[in-house]
Amino acid sequence: MPTFIEKPTIVEAAGNLPKVIREYVGAVNTGTRGLSIAHMSSPGGWAEPGQRPEFDEYTIVLRGAVLVEHEGGTLEVGAGQAVRTAAGEWVRYSTPGPDGADYVSVCLPGFTPDTVHRDA
Structure with a gap:
């Protein structure tokens, strides 16, 4: 039987804004621990600490652009594009x-504060 999810929960975010x-x-x-799905809305100029998570993350950008820094360089992911980080x-x-971004993040297994391992 399908499970109806009436509404999301707003979760506190890391970052400067x-x-x-x-x-x-x-x-x-x-x-659910095996998967997480979230819709993010971040303002222009937002940045969060680096991280080395225990999950794969798939990000689909709906509006704006998300900058993804990694050890090999930087990717700019625009609206209609996606990126996977391992x-x-x-x-x-x-x-x-200046206009920020809206994007969907899917994490496998699911995101938890204990498994994201943010930079100090």
Whole structure:
């Protein structure tokens, strides 16, 4: 039988400016640990600390652009594009453009504060 998810839970975000994380599926909203799905809205100039997570992350940009720094360089992922980052890989996300970005993040296994391993 299908499970209806009526609404997301707003989750606190890391970073220098307020970012809205709407978790639809994950540890907080549905108790799901194997997968997380969230819609992010970040303002222009937002950046978060680097991280070396224990999960693969798939990011689909809906509006604006997301900058993805990694040990081999930097990728700019624009609206209609996507990127995958692998578990154990160092990455840092930001939205330096003036209009920020909206994007969907899917993590396997699901995101938790204990498995993201943010830079100190």
